[in-house]
Amino acid sequence: xxxxxxxxxxxxxxxxxxFSFKRSGHSVSISSNGVQALTQAEIENxxxxxxxxxMPKMTGYDFCKQARSKPQFRETPIVIFSARFQPxxxxxxxxxxxxxxxxxxxxxxxLVSRIxxxxxxxxxxxxxxxxxxxxxxxxxxxxxxxxxxAIALKLVHKTSTILADLASVGGHAALMLGVRPTSSLPKLxxxxxxxxxxxxxxxxxxxxxxxxxxLASLPVFSEAVFPKNRLEPLIQCLKSTFDFTVLDxxxxxESPSSPVVALLDKIILVLSPDMPSIQSTVIALQGLARLGxxxxxxxxxxxxxxxxxxxxxxxxxxxxxxxxxxxxxxxxEMVRAANSGKPLLLANPQTPAAAAIGKLVDxxxx
Amino acid sequence: MNxxxxxxxxxxxxxxxxxxxxxxxxxxxxxxxxxxxxxxxxTDYLDIVDIYISRIxxxxxxxxxxxxxxLVKNEIIFILLSDESEGISKERFYTTRDDIPLFISVPSxxxxxxxxxxxxxxxIKKLLLADTQNFLPVSEVTAxxxxxxxxxxQGPMALVNKTKVQVxxxxxx
Numbered sequence: 001x002x003x004x005x006x007x008x009x010x011x012x013x014x015x016x017x018x019f020s021f022k023r024s025g026h027s028v029s030i031s032s033n034g035v036q037a038l039t040q041a042e043i044e045n046x047x048x049x050x051x052x053x054x055m056p057k058m059t060g061y062d063f064c065k066q067a068r069s070k071p072q073f074r075e076t077p078i079v080i081f082s083a084r085f086q087p088x089x090x091x092x093x094x095x096x097x098x099x100x101x102x103x104x105x106x107x108x109x110x111l112v113s114r115i116x117x118x119x120x121x122x123x124x125x126x127x128x129x130x131x132x133x134x135x136x137x138x139x140x141x142x143x144x145x146x147x148x149x150a151i152a153l154k155l156v157h158k159t160s161t162i163l164a165d166l167a168s169v170g171g172h173a174a175l176m177l178g179v180r181p182t183s184s185l186p187k188l189x190x191x192x193x194x195x196x197x198x199x200x201x202x203x204x205x206x207x208x209x210x211x212x213x214x215l216a217s218l219p220v221f222s223e224a225v226f227p228k229n230r231l232e233p234l235i236q237c238l239k240s241t242f243d244f245t246v247l248d249x250x251x252x253x254e255s256p257s258s259p260v261v262a263l264l265d266k267i268i269l270v271l272s273p274d275m276p277s278i279q280s281t282v283i284a285l286q287g288l289a290r291l292g293x294x295x296x297x298x299x300x301x302x303x304x305x306x307x308x309x310x311x312x313x314x315x316x317x318x319x320x321x322x323x324x325x326x327x328x329x330x331x332x333e334m335v336r337a338a339n340s341g342k343p344l345l346l347a348n349p350q351t352p353a354a355a356a357i358g359k360l361v362d363x364x365x366x
Numbered sequence: 367m368n369x370x371x372x373x374x375x376x377x378x379x380x381x382x383x384x385x386x387x388x389x390x391x392x393x394x395x396x397x398x399x400x401x402x403x404x405x406x407x408x409t410d411y412l413d414i415v416d417i418y419i420s421r422i423x424x425x426x427x428x429x430x431x432x433x434x435x436x437l438v439k440n441e442i443i444f445i446l447l448s449d450e451s452e453g454i455s456k457e458r459f460y461t462t463r464d465d466i467p468l469f470i471s472v473p474s475x476x477x478x479x480x481x482x483x484x485x486x487x488x489x490i491k492k493l494l495l496a497d498t499q500n501f502l503p504v505s506e507v508t509a510x511x512x513x514x515x516x517x518x519x520q521g522p523m524a525l526v527n528k529t530k531v532q533v534x535x536x537x538x539x
Binding site: 012053056059086087088092104105 | 425427448
Protein backbone atom coordinates (compact mmCIF):
# COMPACT_ATOMS: atom_id res chain seq x y z
CA UNK A 1 0.00 0.00 0.00
CA UNK A 2 1.26 3.44 -0.89
CA UNK A 3 0.20 6.93 0.00
CA UNK A 4 -0.72 8.91 -3.12
CA UNK A 5 -1.39 12.62 -3.34
CA UNK A 6 -3.66 13.60 -6.24
CA UNK A 7 -3.79 17.22 -7.38
CA UNK A 8 -6.50 18.35 -9.79
CA UNK A 9 -8.89 21.27 -9.87
CA UNK A 10 -11.65 19.11 -11.37
CA UNK A 11 -13.61 17.70 -8.43
CA UNK A 12 -15.11 14.93 -10.56
CA UNK A 13 -11.69 13.70 -11.60
CA UNK A 14 -10.43 13.93 -8.02
CA UNK A 15 -13.32 11.79 -6.81
CA UNK A 16 -12.90 9.29 -9.63
CA UNK A 17 -9.17 8.86 -9.04
CA UNK A 18 -9.57 8.80 -5.26
CA PHE A 19 -12.10 5.99 -5.62
CA SER A 20 -9.93 4.07 -8.11
CA PHE A 21 -6.78 4.18 -5.99
CA LYS A 22 -8.57 3.46 -2.71
CA ARG A 23 -10.22 0.45 -4.31
CA SER A 24 -6.73 -0.77 -5.20
CA GLY A 25 -5.72 -0.60 -1.55
CA HIS A 26 -3.80 2.69 -1.50
CA SER A 27 -4.28 5.58 0.85
CA VAL A 28 -5.15 8.76 -1.01
CA SER A 29 -5.24 12.43 -0.21
CA ILE A 30 -6.43 15.08 -2.61
CA SER A 31 -5.75 18.71 -3.30
CA SER A 32 -7.39 21.10 -5.74
CA ASN A 33 -4.44 23.42 -6.35
CA GLY A 34 -0.68 23.25 -6.56
CA VAL A 35 0.09 25.88 -3.91
CA GLN A 36 -1.93 24.09 -1.25
CA ALA A 37 -0.59 20.74 -2.46
CA LEU A 38 3.02 21.78 -1.83
CA THR A 39 2.29 22.39 1.85
CA GLN A 40 0.16 19.25 2.05
CA ALA A 41 2.92 17.16 0.48
CA GLU A 42 5.48 18.47 2.97
CA ILE A 43 3.30 17.28 5.83
CA GLU A 44 2.12 13.99 4.34
CA ASN A 45 5.28 13.01 2.50
CA UNK A 46 3.45 10.92 -0.13
CA UNK A 47 5.04 7.97 -1.94
CA UNK A 48 3.81 9.30 -5.27
CA UNK A 49 2.15 12.46 -6.56
CA UNK A 50 -0.28 12.67 -9.46
CA UNK A 51 -0.67 16.20 -10.75
CA UNK A 52 -2.85 17.86 -13.36
CA UNK A 53 -1.28 20.55 -15.58
CA UNK A 54 -4.11 23.00 -16.02
CA MET A 55 -4.88 24.28 -12.54
CA PRO A 56 -5.49 27.77 -11.16
CA LYS A 57 -2.76 29.51 -9.11
CA MET A 58 -0.01 27.13 -10.19
CA THR A 59 0.32 24.90 -13.26
CA GLY A 60 1.37 21.30 -12.86
CA TYR A 61 4.72 22.14 -14.48
CA ASP A 62 5.41 24.83 -11.86
CA PHE A 63 4.35 22.44 -9.10
CA CYS A 64 6.87 19.92 -10.42
CA LYS A 65 9.68 22.48 -10.52
CA GLN A 66 8.96 23.72 -7.01
CA ALA A 67 8.59 20.23 -5.57
CA ARG A 68 11.86 19.10 -7.15
CA SER A 69 13.68 22.06 -5.60
CA LYS A 70 12.93 20.64 -2.16
CA PRO A 71 15.23 17.81 -0.98
CA GLN A 72 12.17 15.98 0.34
CA PHE A 73 10.76 15.42 -3.14
CA ARG A 74 13.91 14.88 -5.17
CA GLU A 75 13.17 11.17 -5.53
CA THR A 76 9.38 11.15 -5.18
CA PRO A 77 7.70 9.99 -8.39
CA ILE A 78 5.56 12.81 -9.81
CA VAL A 79 3.21 11.86 -12.62
CA ILE A 80 1.70 14.59 -14.71
CA PHE A 81 -1.83 13.65 -15.68
CA SER A 82 -3.29 16.04 -18.17
CA ALA A 83 -5.84 16.67 -20.86
CA ARG A 84 -3.02 18.22 -22.89
CA PHE A 85 -1.93 15.08 -24.65
CA GLN A 86 0.61 16.17 -27.28
CA PRO A 87 4.17 14.77 -27.39
CA UNK A 88 5.45 18.30 -26.68
CA UNK A 89 3.38 18.32 -23.47
CA UNK A 90 5.04 15.14 -22.32
CA UNK A 91 8.47 16.66 -23.03
CA UNK A 92 7.56 19.86 -21.17
CA UNK A 93 6.49 17.79 -18.16
CA UNK A 94 9.70 15.74 -18.16
CA UNK A 95 11.74 18.94 -18.49
CA UNK A 96 9.92 20.30 -15.43
CA UNK A 97 11.04 17.24 -13.44
CA UNK A 98 8.07 14.89 -13.80
CA UNK A 99 8.76 11.16 -13.65
CA UNK A 100 6.14 10.32 -16.23
CA UNK A 101 3.30 11.84 -18.20
CA UNK A 102 -0.09 10.30 -18.75
CA UNK A 103 -2.91 11.73 -20.82
CA UNK A 104 -6.39 11.89 -19.37
CA UNK A 105 -7.59 9.70 -22.21
CA UNK A 106 -6.38 6.70 -20.23
CA UNK A 107 -8.95 4.52 -18.45
CA UNK A 108 -8.84 4.64 -14.62
CA UNK A 109 -7.84 0.98 -14.21
CA UNK A 110 -5.01 1.44 -16.72
CA LEU A 111 -3.94 4.55 -14.83
CA VAL A 112 -3.84 2.64 -11.55
CA SER A 113 -1.68 -0.12 -13.01
CA ARG A 114 0.68 2.41 -14.65
CA ILE A 115 1.01 4.28 -11.37
CA UNK A 116 1.65 1.07 -9.45
CA UNK A 117 4.57 0.36 -11.77
CA UNK A 118 6.06 3.70 -10.79
CA UNK A 119 5.66 3.30 -7.05
CA UNK A 120 9.04 3.00 -5.36
CA UNK A 121 10.01 -0.53 -4.61
CA UNK A 122 11.62 -1.18 -1.27
CA UNK A 123 14.73 0.82 -1.93
CA UNK A 124 15.42 1.62 1.68
CA UNK A 125 18.95 1.05 2.89
CA UNK A 126 19.85 -1.79 5.21
CA UNK A 127 17.88 -1.67 8.42
CA UNK A 128 19.26 -0.28 11.61
CA UNK A 129 21.65 2.48 10.59
CA UNK A 130 22.67 4.54 13.55
CA UNK A 131 24.28 7.92 13.37
CA UNK A 132 25.41 9.90 16.38
CA UNK A 133 26.23 13.59 16.39
CA UNK A 134 28.37 15.13 19.05
CA UNK A 135 30.91 17.77 19.81
CA UNK A 136 33.43 18.19 22.59
CA UNK A 137 32.57 21.86 22.73
CA UNK A 138 29.11 23.22 23.40
CA UNK A 139 27.35 25.70 21.17
CA UNK A 140 28.30 24.20 17.84
CA UNK A 141 24.70 23.50 16.83
CA UNK A 142 24.77 19.72 17.33
CA UNK A 143 21.07 19.50 18.23
CA UNK A 144 20.01 21.70 15.29
CA UNK A 145 21.94 19.44 12.94
CA UNK A 146 20.64 16.26 14.59
CA UNK A 147 17.02 17.42 14.31
CA UNK A 148 17.38 18.45 10.67
CA UNK A 149 19.39 15.37 9.78
CA ALA A 150 16.68 13.11 11.24
CA ILE A 151 14.05 14.93 9.20
CA ALA A 152 16.16 14.75 6.04
CA LEU A 153 16.66 10.99 6.53
CA LYS A 154 12.93 10.52 6.99
CA LEU A 155 12.02 12.63 3.98
CA VAL A 156 14.60 11.22 1.61
CA HIS A 157 14.42 7.53 2.53
CA LYS A 158 10.78 7.47 3.73
CA THR A 159 11.60 4.86 6.33
CA SER A 160 11.18 4.71 10.08
CA THR A 161 13.43 7.24 11.75
CA ILE A 162 13.91 7.97 15.44
CA LEU A 163 15.77 10.85 17.02
CA ALA A 164 16.98 10.19 20.54
CA ASP A 165 18.12 13.10 22.66
CA LEU A 166 20.73 11.51 24.92
CA ALA A 167 21.18 14.58 27.11
CA SER A 168 20.23 13.36 30.56
CA VAL A 169 18.41 16.60 31.27
CA GLY A 170 17.50 19.79 29.38
CA GLY A 171 18.05 18.62 25.80
CA HIS A 172 16.60 20.84 23.10
CA ALA A 173 15.47 18.41 20.42
CA ALA A 174 11.80 18.55 21.52
CA LEU A 175 11.90 22.34 21.56
CA MET A 176 13.36 22.51 18.08
CA LEU A 177 10.74 20.12 16.76
CA GLY A 178 7.99 22.11 18.45
CA VAL A 179 6.62 19.10 20.32
CA ARG A 180 5.71 18.59 23.97
CA PRO A 181 6.94 15.23 25.19
CA THR A 182 4.90 13.47 27.82
CA SER A 183 7.74 11.12 28.68
CA SER A 184 11.50 11.09 28.37
CA LEU A 185 14.57 8.96 27.83
CA PRO A 186 15.50 8.83 31.58
CA LYS A 187 11.97 7.64 32.36
CA LEU A 188 12.28 4.88 29.77
CA UNK A 189 15.70 3.89 31.08
CA UNK A 190 14.35 3.61 34.61
CA UNK A 191 12.11 0.65 33.71
CA UNK A 192 13.08 -2.63 35.36
CA UNK A 193 12.94 -4.95 32.34
CA UNK A 194 16.45 -6.10 31.33
CA UNK A 195 15.81 -5.78 27.61
CA UNK A 196 13.85 -3.25 25.64
CA UNK A 197 11.07 -3.94 23.14
CA UNK A 198 9.20 -1.64 20.79
CA UNK A 199 6.10 -2.02 22.97
CA UNK A 200 8.10 -0.69 25.92
CA UNK A 201 9.59 2.17 23.94
CA UNK A 202 6.47 3.30 22.08
CA UNK A 203 4.69 5.07 24.97
CA UNK A 204 7.78 7.22 25.54
CA UNK A 205 7.99 8.46 21.94
CA UNK A 206 6.58 11.68 20.51
CA UNK A 207 5.38 11.72 16.90
CA UNK A 208 6.50 14.70 14.85
CA UNK A 209 4.47 15.75 11.79
CA UNK A 210 7.44 14.91 9.52
CA UNK A 211 7.14 11.27 10.58
CA UNK A 212 10.25 11.36 12.77
CA UNK A 213 9.71 9.90 16.24
CA UNK A 214 11.43 11.55 19.16
CA LEU A 215 12.76 10.11 22.36
CA ALA A 216 13.15 13.31 24.32
CA SER A 217 15.43 14.39 27.09
CA LEU A 218 14.08 15.11 30.57
CA PRO A 219 12.60 18.62 30.35
CA VAL A 220 13.03 19.46 34.06
CA PHE A 221 16.00 19.40 36.38
CA SER A 222 16.65 16.13 38.15
CA GLU A 223 19.52 14.79 40.21
CA ALA A 224 18.68 11.22 39.29
CA VAL A 225 21.65 9.29 37.94
CA PHE A 226 21.46 8.42 34.27
CA PRO A 227 21.61 4.59 34.23
CA LYS A 228 24.40 4.24 31.69
CA ASN A 229 24.30 0.44 31.57
CA ARG A 230 20.73 0.69 30.22
CA LEU A 231 21.67 2.90 27.28
CA GLU A 232 23.45 0.15 25.37
CA PRO A 233 20.52 -2.33 25.26
CA LEU A 234 18.18 0.50 24.40
CA ILE A 235 20.23 1.51 21.38
CA GLN A 236 20.50 -2.12 20.32
CA CYS A 237 16.71 -2.25 20.41
CA LEU A 238 16.38 1.00 18.44
CA LYS A 239 18.79 -0.36 15.82
CA SER A 240 16.72 -3.49 15.38
CA THR A 241 13.44 -1.56 15.27
CA PHE A 242 14.07 1.60 13.27
CA ASP A 243 15.67 2.01 9.86
CA PHE A 244 17.49 5.09 11.05
CA THR A 245 18.41 6.06 14.58
CA VAL A 246 19.82 9.54 15.02
CA LEU A 247 21.43 10.18 18.38
CA ASP A 248 22.02 13.64 19.76
CA UNK A 249 24.95 12.68 21.97
CA UNK A 250 26.03 14.85 24.94
CA UNK A 251 29.22 16.69 24.25
CA UNK A 252 31.53 14.85 26.63
CA UNK A 253 33.18 11.59 25.84
CA GLU A 254 32.63 10.59 29.42
CA SER A 255 30.04 8.13 30.57
CA PRO A 256 27.26 7.63 29.81
CA SER A 257 27.95 8.47 26.17
CA SER A 258 31.10 6.48 25.61
CA PRO A 259 29.55 2.98 25.44
CA VAL A 260 27.16 4.33 22.85
CA VAL A 261 29.93 5.38 20.50
CA ALA A 262 30.86 1.77 19.77
CA LEU A 263 27.31 1.07 18.55
CA LEU A 264 27.24 3.84 16.01
CA ASP A 265 27.51 3.17 12.28
CA LYS A 266 28.39 6.78 11.61
CA ILE A 267 29.76 9.42 13.90
CA ILE A 268 29.35 13.05 13.02
CA LEU A 269 31.78 15.19 14.91
CA VAL A 270 30.42 18.71 14.73
CA LEU A 271 32.73 21.70 15.00
CA SER A 272 32.41 25.40 14.45
CA PRO A 273 35.09 27.20 12.39
CA ASP A 274 36.98 28.72 15.34
CA MET A 275 40.14 27.72 17.23
CA PRO A 276 38.50 26.53 20.48
CA SER A 277 36.20 24.21 18.59
CA ILE A 278 39.02 22.91 16.40
CA GLN A 279 41.11 22.22 19.50
CA SER A 280 38.20 20.33 21.07
CA THR A 281 37.80 18.35 17.88
CA VAL A 282 41.44 17.27 17.96
CA ILE A 283 40.91 16.09 21.53
CA ALA A 284 37.66 14.30 20.54
CA LEU A 285 39.47 12.51 17.72
CA GLN A 286 42.14 11.38 20.19
CA GLY A 287 39.40 10.18 22.56
CA LEU A 288 37.58 8.27 19.83
CA ALA A 289 40.84 6.63 18.81
CA ARG A 290 41.41 5.58 22.43
CA LEU A 291 37.90 4.07 22.53
CA GLY A 292 38.90 1.97 19.53
CA UNK A 293 36.45 3.60 17.13
CA UNK A 294 37.07 2.79 13.47
CA UNK A 295 38.22 6.10 12.00
CA UNK A 296 36.24 5.46 8.80
CA UNK A 297 33.07 5.89 10.84
CA UNK A 298 34.06 9.40 11.87
CA UNK A 299 32.88 12.32 9.76
CA UNK A 300 33.69 15.93 10.41
CA UNK A 301 30.99 18.48 9.77
CA UNK A 302 31.75 22.17 10.09
CA UNK A 303 28.72 24.12 11.20
CA UNK A 304 29.13 27.83 10.63
CA UNK A 305 27.12 29.21 13.53
CA UNK A 306 28.24 32.84 13.14
CA UNK A 307 28.27 34.86 9.91
CA UNK A 308 31.82 36.24 10.11
CA UNK A 309 35.38 35.55 11.29
CA UNK A 310 35.38 31.89 10.36
CA UNK A 311 38.60 30.04 9.81
CA UNK A 312 38.98 28.70 6.26
CA UNK A 313 38.18 25.06 5.64
CA UNK A 314 41.76 24.36 4.52
CA UNK A 315 43.10 25.61 7.84
CA UNK A 316 40.67 23.44 9.78
CA UNK A 317 41.56 20.35 7.76
CA UNK A 318 45.25 21.06 8.19
CA UNK A 319 44.95 21.34 11.98
CA UNK A 320 42.70 18.29 12.53
CA UNK A 321 44.58 16.31 9.85
CA UNK A 322 41.33 15.00 8.44
CA UNK A 323 39.05 16.00 5.57
CA UNK A 324 35.83 17.77 6.38
CA UNK A 325 32.85 15.85 5.00
CA UNK A 326 30.48 18.80 4.84
CA UNK A 327 30.41 22.48 5.67
CA UNK A 328 27.00 23.81 6.64
CA UNK A 329 26.95 27.54 5.81
CA UNK A 330 25.71 30.19 8.23
CA UNK A 331 21.96 30.46 8.13
CA UNK A 332 20.15 33.23 10.04
CA GLU A 333 16.88 31.36 9.54
CA MET A 334 18.25 28.56 11.75
CA VAL A 335 17.59 30.72 14.83
CA ARG A 336 14.10 31.59 13.66
CA ALA A 337 13.48 27.89 13.03
CA ALA A 338 14.57 27.05 16.58
CA ASN A 339 12.39 29.83 17.99
CA SER A 340 9.33 28.74 16.06
CA GLY A 341 9.72 25.02 16.67
CA LYS A 342 9.78 24.32 12.94
CA PRO A 343 13.11 22.88 11.79
CA LEU A 344 14.93 24.64 8.96
CA LEU A 345 14.49 21.71 6.59
CA LEU A 346 10.72 22.15 6.80
CA ALA A 347 10.54 25.92 7.30
CA ASN A 348 13.10 26.94 4.67
CA PRO A 349 14.10 23.90 2.64
CA GLN A 350 15.56 26.02 -0.14
CA THR A 351 18.25 27.65 1.98
CA PRO A 352 21.89 26.65 1.34
CA ALA A 353 22.15 25.24 4.88
CA ALA A 354 19.12 22.98 4.33
CA ALA A 355 20.59 21.89 1.00
CA ALA A 356 23.90 21.05 2.74
CA ILE A 357 22.08 18.88 5.29
CA GLY A 358 20.22 17.13 2.47
CA LYS A 359 23.54 16.51 0.75
CA LEU A 360 24.99 15.21 4.00
CA VAL A 361 22.29 12.52 4.07
CA ASP A 362 23.16 11.52 0.51
CA UNK A 363 26.87 11.43 1.31
CA UNK A 364 26.49 9.46 4.53
CA UNK A 365 24.16 6.77 3.19
CA UNK A 366 24.68 6.75 -0.57
CA MET B 367 -17.14 5.62 -18.43
CA ASN B 368 -14.11 4.60 -20.47
CA UNK B 369 -11.79 7.41 -19.64
CA UNK B 370 -11.29 10.07 -17.03
CA UNK B 371 -11.45 12.82 -19.65
CA UNK B 372 -15.16 13.56 -19.66
CA UNK B 373 -16.75 13.64 -16.25
CA UNK B 374 -20.30 13.88 -15.00
CA UNK B 375 -20.22 17.68 -15.16
CA UNK B 376 -20.41 17.46 -18.97
CA UNK B 377 -17.14 19.27 -19.40
CA UNK B 378 -14.92 18.56 -22.39
CA UNK B 379 -11.31 19.69 -22.62
CA UNK B 380 -9.77 20.28 -26.04
CA UNK B 381 -7.08 22.23 -27.84
CA UNK B 382 -8.38 25.14 -29.92
CA UNK B 383 -5.99 26.42 -32.58
CA UNK B 384 -5.75 29.76 -34.28
CA UNK B 385 -2.87 30.55 -36.63
CA UNK B 386 -0.73 31.89 -33.73
CA UNK B 387 -2.03 30.28 -30.55
CA UNK B 388 -2.97 27.05 -28.90
CA UNK B 389 -5.76 27.41 -26.33
CA UNK B 390 -6.15 24.41 -24.06
CA UNK B 391 -9.55 24.97 -22.52
CA UNK B 392 -12.72 23.34 -21.34
CA UNK B 393 -16.21 23.81 -22.60
CA UNK B 394 -19.38 22.84 -20.78
CA UNK B 395 -21.36 20.71 -23.21
CA UNK B 396 -23.73 19.06 -20.73
CA UNK B 397 -25.13 16.02 -22.53
CA UNK B 398 -24.30 17.23 -26.01
CA UNK B 399 -21.20 16.53 -28.03
CA UNK B 400 -18.75 19.30 -28.79
CA UNK B 401 -19.48 19.13 -32.51
CA UNK B 402 -23.15 19.79 -31.79
CA UNK B 403 -22.28 22.79 -29.63
CA UNK B 404 -20.21 24.17 -32.51
CA UNK B 405 -23.12 23.68 -34.90
CA UNK B 406 -25.41 25.76 -32.69
CA UNK B 407 -26.28 28.69 -34.96
CA UNK B 408 -27.78 30.74 -32.15
CA THR B 409 -24.32 32.10 -31.33
CA ASP B 410 -21.09 32.94 -33.13
CA TYR B 411 -19.09 32.51 -29.92
CA LEU B 412 -17.87 29.56 -27.97
CA ASP B 413 -17.72 30.08 -24.21
CA ILE B 414 -14.66 28.41 -22.79
CA VAL B 415 -13.38 28.07 -19.23
CA ASP B 416 -9.99 27.35 -17.60
CA ILE B 417 -8.01 28.59 -20.54
CA TYR B 418 -4.28 27.88 -20.85
CA ILE B 419 -2.61 29.77 -23.66
CA SER B 420 0.52 28.72 -25.56
CA ARG B 421 2.17 30.30 -28.53
CA ILE B 422 2.41 28.12 -31.59
CA UNK B 423 6.22 28.32 -31.73
CA UNK B 424 6.49 26.94 -28.15
CA UNK B 425 3.29 24.95 -27.76
CA UNK B 426 4.36 23.21 -24.54
CA UNK B 427 4.91 26.45 -22.62
CA UNK B 428 1.91 28.00 -20.95
CA UNK B 429 2.22 31.78 -21.26
CA UNK B 430 -1.05 32.78 -19.61
CA UNK B 431 -4.07 31.31 -17.91
CA UNK B 432 -7.58 32.71 -17.57
CA UNK B 433 -10.73 31.43 -15.95
CA UNK B 434 -13.15 32.26 -18.73
CA UNK B 435 -13.24 33.53 -22.28
CA UNK B 436 -15.05 33.43 -25.58
CA LEU B 437 -13.69 32.18 -28.85
CA VAL B 438 -15.07 33.51 -32.09
CA LYS B 439 -16.13 30.29 -33.77
CA ASN B 440 -15.13 31.45 -37.19
CA GLU B 441 -11.59 32.36 -36.07
CA ILE B 442 -10.85 28.84 -34.89
CA ILE B 443 -8.82 26.98 -37.49
CA PHE B 444 -9.24 23.56 -35.97
CA ILE B 445 -9.98 21.87 -32.67
CA LEU B 446 -8.04 18.84 -31.52
CA LEU B 447 -9.96 16.34 -29.40
CA SER B 448 -8.76 13.50 -27.25
CA ASP B 449 -11.92 11.50 -27.83
CA GLU B 450 -13.23 10.71 -31.29
CA SER B 451 -16.85 10.57 -30.19
CA GLU B 452 -16.87 14.28 -29.34
CA GLY B 453 -16.30 15.09 -32.99
CA ILE B 454 -19.15 13.09 -34.41
CA SER B 455 -22.68 14.31 -34.04
CA LYS B 456 -25.02 12.05 -32.09
CA GLU B 457 -27.25 11.92 -35.15
CA ARG B 458 -24.53 10.34 -37.25
CA PHE B 459 -22.65 8.26 -34.76
CA TYR B 460 -24.00 4.89 -35.76
CA THR B 461 -23.79 5.39 -39.53
CA THR B 462 -21.43 2.98 -41.27
CA ARG B 463 -18.76 4.82 -43.19
CA ASP B 464 -15.35 4.18 -44.71
CA ASP B 465 -12.19 6.12 -43.92
CA ILE B 466 -10.66 8.02 -46.79
CA PRO B 467 -7.31 9.85 -46.52
CA LEU B 468 -7.39 13.64 -46.67
CA PHE B 469 -4.95 16.51 -47.03
CA ILE B 470 -6.23 19.87 -45.90
CA SER B 471 -4.45 23.19 -46.08
CA VAL B 472 -5.61 25.86 -43.63
CA PRO B 473 -3.82 29.07 -42.54
CA SER B 474 -0.48 28.12 -40.90
CA UNK B 475 -1.23 24.38 -40.87
CA UNK B 476 -1.40 21.38 -43.09
CA UNK B 477 -3.65 18.62 -41.81
CA UNK B 478 -3.43 14.95 -42.68
CA UNK B 479 -6.16 12.62 -41.56
CA UNK B 480 -9.03 10.35 -42.40
CA UNK B 481 -12.53 11.34 -43.35
CA UNK B 482 -15.57 9.21 -42.58
CA UNK B 483 -17.35 8.92 -45.90
CA UNK B 484 -20.02 6.68 -47.40
CA UNK B 485 -19.58 4.42 -50.38
CA UNK B 486 -20.35 7.05 -52.98
CA UNK B 487 -17.66 9.01 -54.86
CA UNK B 488 -16.08 11.75 -52.79
CA UNK B 489 -17.72 15.10 -53.62
CA ILE B 490 -15.48 17.74 -52.09
CA LYS B 491 -17.67 20.71 -52.93
CA LYS B 492 -20.66 19.02 -51.36
CA LEU B 493 -18.55 18.16 -48.35
CA LEU B 494 -17.49 21.78 -47.85
CA LEU B 495 -20.69 23.56 -48.76
CA ALA B 496 -23.78 21.46 -48.39
CA ASP B 497 -23.38 20.19 -44.87
CA THR B 498 -25.13 22.00 -42.04
CA GLN B 499 -22.06 21.83 -39.85
CA ASN B 500 -19.24 24.37 -40.14
CA PHE B 501 -16.62 22.04 -38.71
CA LEU B 502 -15.44 19.00 -40.58
CA PRO B 503 -14.64 15.97 -38.44
CA VAL B 504 -11.31 14.43 -39.43
CA SER B 505 -9.94 11.41 -37.58
CA GLU B 506 -6.37 10.17 -36.91
CA VAL B 507 -5.06 13.66 -37.42
CA THR B 508 -1.58 15.09 -37.70
CA ALA B 509 -1.50 18.88 -37.98
CA UNK B 510 1.86 20.32 -39.00
CA UNK B 511 2.68 23.99 -38.77
CA UNK B 512 3.62 24.94 -42.33
CA UNK B 513 6.21 27.56 -41.23
CA UNK B 514 7.70 25.44 -38.43
CA UNK B 515 7.27 21.82 -39.54
CA UNK B 516 8.76 20.53 -36.27
CA UNK B 517 5.64 21.83 -34.51
CA UNK B 518 3.14 19.01 -34.89
CA UNK B 519 -0.07 18.12 -33.12
CA GLN B 520 -1.72 14.73 -33.16
CA GLY B 521 -4.97 13.33 -31.97
CA PRO B 522 -7.75 10.86 -32.66
CA MET B 523 -10.04 13.58 -33.95
CA ALA B 524 -9.94 17.16 -35.19
CA LEU B 525 -12.75 19.47 -36.14
CA VAL B 526 -11.55 21.63 -39.01
CA ASN B 527 -13.26 24.94 -39.71
CA LYS B 528 -14.58 24.62 -43.27
CA THR B 529 -14.45 28.37 -43.84
CA LYS B 530 -10.67 28.28 -43.23
CA VAL B 531 -9.97 25.49 -45.68
CA GLN B 532 -7.71 26.62 -48.52
CA VAL B 533 -7.29 23.27 -50.20
CA UNK B 534 -8.88 19.92 -49.50
CA UNK B 535 -7.60 16.86 -51.33
CA UNK B 536 -8.88 13.34 -50.92
CA UNK B 537 -9.11 9.92 -52.55
CA UNK B 538 -12.23 8.14 -53.63
CA UNK B 539 -13.30 5.25 -51.40
